[in-house]
Structure formats: structure tokens, C-alpha cells
Amino acid sequence: METVVLDVTGMKCGGCESAVKQTLEDLNGIEKVVPNHKLNKVEIAYSTATIDITQIKQAIEELGYKVQSN
């Protein structure tokens, strides 16, 4: 299990947080998702054996939010 904190812009409210949380938690290998639209962060605990970070970033961007590369 690995935990990352991604910088994600475009989330404006609790509804955005819920969308990110639900979409990611539906993916195999995602254990826990804690979005914070005020800080523009999404904390994600996931299994590196099941899903990789590229797929996670892609799922967020498909929702219309932007993952900042760092």
C-alpha cells in the first residue's frame, strides 16, 4: 500500500470532492481517497500491485480536473 498526495486543481466544492472520491474508490486497488478542494489536494492510498499512479491521474482528469505534475 502506497499513499500519495496529488495537487489537483478545478475542484470548487464538496460536490467535486465527492465526485473524485467516488470515481477513484470504484477503481480496483484504491483503498482510500481524501480530497480537499480548498487545498487543491487529493490524498490517495492505493495498492501499487493493482493500479498505477498514471491510471489514477487519468481518472481524475477524465472528470475534468487537472492534476499538476510535480
Ligand SMILES: [Cu+2]
Ligand atoms: Cu464542485
